[in-house]
Amino acid sequence: MDKRYDHNSTEDKIYKLWEKSGFFNPDNLLRKKTTNNKQQITNNSKSTKRGAQKSKNWDLKSRNFTQKPFCVIMPPPNANDPLHLGHAMFVAIEDMMIRYHRMLGDDTLWLPGTDHAGIETQFVFEKKLKKEGKSRFNFDREALYKKIWDYVQENSETAISQMKKLGASADWSRSKFTLDPNIVNTVLDTFKKLHEDGLVYRDLKLVNYCPKCGTAFSELEINHQEKNSKLYYLKYGPFTIATTRPETIFGDIAVAVHPDDKRYQKYIGQEIEVNYLIEKRKVKVIADKYVDPEFGTGAVKITPLHDHNDYELWQRHKNKLELPKQVINHNGRLNQHAGKYRGLKSHIAREEIAKDLETANLLTRTTKNDYQNKVSTCYRCNTAIEPLPLPQFFIKVKPMVEKTLNILDKKQVKIHGAGHDKILRHWLKNLKDWNISRQIVWGIRMPIWYDVEKNPDIEVVFLDKNGGKKSGKISELLQDDKYQILNISVGLQNLSAPMGAKYIVSKNSPGESYLQETDTFDTWFSSGQWPFATLQNSKKGDFERFYPTSVMETAYDILPFWIMRMLMLGVHITGKTPFRDVYFHGLIRDQKGQKMSKSKGNTINPLEVVDKYGADALRMALIIRSSAGLDKSVREADFRAARNFCNKLWNASRFISMNLEISDPKSQNQNGKEFFEKLNKIITIVSKQLNDFKFGLATDTLYNEFWHWYCDECIELNKQGKLGQTQLVEGLEVFLKLLHPIIPFTTESIWQELQKNHPNKLSSKLLMTTPWPTNNDK
């Protein structure tokens, strides 16, 4: 053996050895025919045969088959995202669990996959288009979808090959992509079921619309940023009103005051005349407790279609008020209701209108930019969110929330990680209905069909045969002989059905007069079904064999987006919890405890670490002394320390190996009893820590016991002739097994090295499938 452990020359070789064994695939590790396992035998007859063949080469005799299923569904990384430390963290922890359970003899499946990451990916692609001088509006939706598909394909191997570099022992033969046809089919089935259960509805609500991204977002995807704004005080009939957004006045339908506000009692219920610059209008004065009499002047103008609070207020007073108008369009510009301000972007119109109000002597004062308020912004591009009315599809969450709280109460699912179980409950209890419509093409198109004959007011935008852009009402377009439904459907970019439009839910076109909705599902709607969607579309029998899955492991920051949705959809569709345990790992921070981000320039590229210190060092540094749900800072020194540990292990093994070559005259069983007692204690402790999800602690225990007990004490005792060789060899074998889930490459390459130098000394040929040590060993 070399004097140093060289990760560069071993890792690829070892990974190939594992892959070639076929044992990432649990079918190849199933017990050979037995009487009481008929179902599994039939389901996996082919692979079992293959497995039997493999087991000849690899000698699985010593393997103890518990056959207990253990399944982890990998959180699918974005198909075309390069790996960051967060990915390395989940690979390290999940692979640790998987290898541990595989060694325990469990029927162990780690099912990998990749995510289409709807909006994220479409944006990256649009940036690329922009560089080419094009935009998404140059293509019909089908063509655009295909172009993004091809683009994702080009990069799809990146994520997988990088995870392999980290040693991930996932069953790649079962890998899934969120847009695989059978996954899409399951997602559509789910939607259909939700619709049949009465949980889907279409409603005109104010959505969080990003004019730049051109799509609505769910409430979870919105940031609130502190901003300094101007507060404009407008003359508003007999009132003075403070507002940050004078440009919305054309959409006002009322003034609201607090019901107990003495100043305004006489106006409540009256109509007042207001000068709107472009016209004079009468609006009603209403009373609502929502108004804070202390703020501004205690009177608020109400613009229902451009402000969430105003919208709710309007809902409460609907019967007394006229129908509101939308004055800002989806491109973020004012529309025909704004008279001469039409076409201006809202923030520019604001300045113009303020100026004109001042000229007209309607502006009493304007504060400087010192009014602190919070503005909703797009989490992606930071553009100010425009609350806009849009007919969207919503999912009623209440029945699913109740079922989820129920399984939490019954402890059918356990959450590991610093109070995140409480956070989950808090989320569930305050959850609003889920807007699942997205105005992008990169995703699963909603299986919603509109009969154009019954919905003549549908507006469409499409490219005609010559690539020319056409838009208008469907009924009018169809009167022209040039256009048929079919070619409109083919060139379709966008379809907007008015509120109240009739639709059917169907996977296929219900007839020739139908056009399909152009919106796609929120990415999280499909990934929320991931545990059952993957297993139902995996090998036959996988769902029955592995569902509910064992552990869902992920960073805590996607709790509301993903974990909560998986629980809700999983329990609603399958009737069972999708997983029995949730393990949250913390975020990796830099040495100062700051979040890593590209803009701060403090990111660590895991591949560079792998290159310099080895995949094992990276894995160990991330796991050691980490705690569920708590963040962890790492720096270069941590990788170095872990690399040194791998080298220490290598050299201790080298010592044992050299020791075995000379006959050992001192190899009696001196101190044998104490040695094995201690060794057994370590086995018990580490196994318990792993069972209890104390991964950081288990790693710490192994680090210290191996280095400071086994090396510093036991090896030194042996040199002095006070501890037998048998003990040392046995001890090394146990440590290699215990450490394998953490540092698989180093341990396996030592195992193979010992194999080569001392055939028949070890209990099996491949460490990866060697049984986990039990304290009954000696």
Add this chain to the structure above:
RNA sequence: GGACUCAUGGCUCAGUUGGUUAGAGCGCCUCGUUUACAUCGAGGAGGUCGGAGGUUCGAAUCCUCCUGAGUCCACCA
């Protein structure tokens, strides 16, 4: 405003049914290389476990309050 989390040697963190002299890594100091490993070894300095009370035979650990830090959510035109 609401919720959650954290506070342990210079730095980063372990320490979960309360139990002997509170641990590790990195850093620091002294010494050591014909020895498995200098990606190492031997030894050492360094902590009133944020503060104040309480429960207990016994508290870093449980309870209350306070202080400080962070995260998430909700927010007034």
